[in-house]
Amino acid sequence: MNSPCPSDPDHFWQSAAEVDPLLQAHLAECVTCRARQQRAQLAVRLLRALPAQRAPKTLDGAVVAALHAGTRQERAIQQVSALTRQEVPAELNSRVEDALVWTAEQPAPAELEVRLRAELAAPSEAMSRRFLGRLDRLRAPQDLDQRLSVPARSSSRRRAFAFVGTLLVVMGLASLALQRWGAELSSSQQQPRVAVQWNIEVIESAEGLDPVSRALIGGLSGGASEVLGKEKL
Amino acid sequence: MKHLLFLSLCVLTLLGAGCSQQSESQEPAALGLTSGGPLPGFLERIPKAPFTTRYYARRRIVQNQTRAGGVPQVFEYTERVWSNGQGGFRVEPEQLIQPTLPASQANLFLLLQSAREGFMYRVRDFRVQDLRLFLRTYQLQVIGSHLAVAGQACERLRVTSAGAGGYHELDVAPQTGLILRCVEFDANGSELGRMETLEYNATPDLSMVSLHQELPIQDLDLANTQSQLGYELRTPSFLPSGYELAKAERVDLANETWARLSYTDGAEQAFFLHRRIGGGLTVSDPLAKHNLRVFTVGPWTMLDATVNNHRFLAAGRLGKDQLQMMIESAIP
Numbered sequence A: 001m002n003s004p005c006p007s008d009p010d011h012f013w014q015s016a017a018e019v020d021p022l023l024q025a026h027l028a029e030c031v032t033c034r035a036r037q038q039r040a041q042l043a044v045r046l047l048r049a050l051p052a053q054r055a056p057k058t059l060d061g062a063v064v065a066a067l068h069a070g071t072r073q074e075r076a077i078q079q080v081s082a083l084t085r086q087e088v089p090a091e092l093n094s095r096v097e098d099a100l101v102w103t104a105e106q107p108a109p110a111e112l113e114v115r116l117r118a119e120l121a122a123p124s125e126a127m128s129r130r131f132l133g134r135l136d137r138l139r140a141p142q143d144l145d146q147r148l149s150v151p152a153r154s155s156s157r158r159r160a161f162a163f164v165g166t167l168l169v170v171m172g173l174a175s176l177a178l179q180r181w182g183a184e185l186s187s188s189q190q191q192p193r194v195a196v197q198w199n200i201e202v203i204e205s206a207e208g209l210d211p212v213s214r215a216l217i218g219g220l221s222g223g224a225s226e227v228l229g230k231e232k233l
Numbered sequence B: 001m002k003h004l005l006f007l008s009l010c011v012l013t014l015l016g017a018g019c020s021q022q023s024e025s026q027e028p029a030a031l032g033l034t035s036g037g038p039l040p041g042f043l044e045r046i047p048k049a050p051f052t053t054r055y056y057a058r059r060r061i062v063q064n065q066t067r068a069g070g071v072p073q074v075f076e077y078t079e080r081v082w083s084n085g086q087g088g089f090r091v092e093p094e095q096l097i098q099p100t101l102p103a104s105q106a107n108l109f110l111l112l113q114s115a116r117e118g119f120m121y122r123v124r125d126f127r128v129q130d131l132r133l134f135l136r137t138y139q140l141q142v143i144g145s146h147l148a149v150a151g152q153a154c155e156r157l158r159v160t161s162a163g164a165g166g167y168h169e170l171d172v173a174p175q176t177g178l179i180l181r182c183v184e185f186d187a188n189g190s191e192l193g194r195m196e197t198l199e200y201n202a203t204p205d206l207s208m209v210s211l212h213q214e215l216p217i218q219d220l221d222l223a224n225t226q227s228q229l230g231y232e233l234r235t236p237s238f239l240p241s242g243y244e245l246a247k248a249e250r251v252d253l254a255n256e257t258w259a260r261l262s263y264t265d266g267a268e269q270a271f272f273l274h275r276r277i278g279g280g281l282t283v284s285d286p287l288a289k290h291n292l293r294v295f296t297v298g299p300w301t302m303l304d305a306t307v308n309n310h311r312f313l314a315a316g317r318l319g320k321d322q323l324q325m326m327i328e329s330a331i332p
Helices: A009-013 A021-029 A031-049 A058-067 A069-082 A090-105 A110-121 A123-134 A142-149 A156-190 A211-220 B002-024 B041-045 B103-115 B117-124 B131-137 B225-229 B320-329
Strands: A199-203 B054-067 B071-084 B089-098 B138-149 B152-161 B167-173 B178-185 B191-201 B217-219 B244-253 B256-264 B269-276 B290-297 B300-307 B310-316
Touching: A009 A031, A021 A031, A031 B103, A110 A123, A211 B117, A211 B244, A211 B269, A211 B290, A211 B300, A211 B310, B089 B103, B089 B117, B103 B117, B131 B138, B138 B167, B138 B191, B152 B178, B225 B256, B269 B320, B290 B320, B300 B320, B310 B320
Parallel strands: A199 B290
Antiparallel strands: B054 B071, B054 B191, B071 B089, B138 B152, B152 B167, B167 B178, B178 B191, B217 B244, B244 B256, B256 B269, B269 B310, B290 B300, B300 B310
16 A cells, blocks of 8 residues: 555545545555545435424524623623622521520430430440341230140250240341341442432433433444334334 | 240251352352353353454344333344454444334444444443353353354353343354354243344455454543543442443543443443533532433433533443442442
8 A cells, every 4th residue: 555544534525526536546445444435425425315404593693692602701790790799687597596596405305315325335235126126026826825824844854945945046036137237237338328319301212312322322232222213203 | 845946946047048048159169050060161262252263254133122012123133243353353234124214214323333333342242241250140051062053063051140030042152252143031031132143254354344443542540530531530339239340441432531431240231431521510519410311222221410510321231220329329
């Protein structure tokens, strides 16, 4: 290849009649430039095939406004500079003061103090109590009442079984509660830290997206975003 | 009383089982190769095969989707692909088969496909992006061998995600690791889409092929984004289950500078982009603007969020809520 590739891509948009003979010679021997030119020409054909759109009537006004944007900014700055500072009404001050005084005067209930002290003294115990307290209380079966009504023949062996059984149940429930607490803690750490109240807009067509978003979803979906739903138009 | 003791032991046994199940699920050994045998040897070749194999292929892409209102819709086209085996490739869309569009729109589609050939080649199809993550997220089953796709001998793998109900069947040429056919099914076994190779040539003439030209991209140093971007990058602290950061780049798109973070679960990819669009308000200030634009097509979702003077894009084969949580987790 003798001639270098043109640095200005605008050359590829020219029609065959307009192309410089040197460039034509280059295109004959450079595959990359020929592909670029073919793509550009396809784009030109597509653009020419589009129906002509009338400019909106408001365009004239917008052009004039844009041309005088500097003057407009200066006028706005002058107007804003000329504004005088507005005093807050005295009534608002007194109301804010009243509200703040009222809030400051409200002491925390004594019960809160007691609970807080107990929690700080034994945090793990308080946590277990809290989670165990959330478990549903089950009702004992009726036949248990009947059995208990019969005088029990107590023996040391039965008491030992009962003790071990109860201990295991308590350990099991405590372990369950701690596991659940751990899971809740880890999932809460994964959650986003803010709850933003979004103004949500659902876009129906890829044409409603800006070029970067449109290219991204177009690439991800293999082009489906550009085509699906179009045949109904 | 014996019942009580038995119940207690049961509770403890179940708790113990729950713990061990959780820890085992993260072991690579729990891959679920039903044959119980070792991993197929060609598995390691799959991630890089599209870039290390010299080939030409003509491929057919089909997506079966359902529009709002339950109306089924088919998207189908063919394309030609060249790879020089040294990282260079070219994807040339050939024909849009379905839906039927006016000629100008069909041509525009082909032009756009050509312009985003990098995405088509690297992201569109189900691919093993990261083998370590892939083996952690997906279960593999060898369900067939000595099959032929476009004249090439292939092994068939069934790939099931731990989280989703559907699965993929991949026909892989073991010698190269190239996926020559990939079919996606939902949990009921209905086909959702496919990429299949119709023609294959292992010794193509590339002299007339103009290979893909990369966009201006630079790797992003996450420890020092200010100097590369001109603003501090906000990264999401929440990621969808199984996803990890794969790449961080600075890209210049449509005369705008963006930070682009790519995440993968080993096969699927999700993207998170951040850009500062002006001075003044930062994301740390009280929210003045917080607009969220949502666009969905098939299983893909695209979110475009404006938070004060910052823009965030999040896109992937994920639901809106997960992408929204990613964005929200990037806001302090």
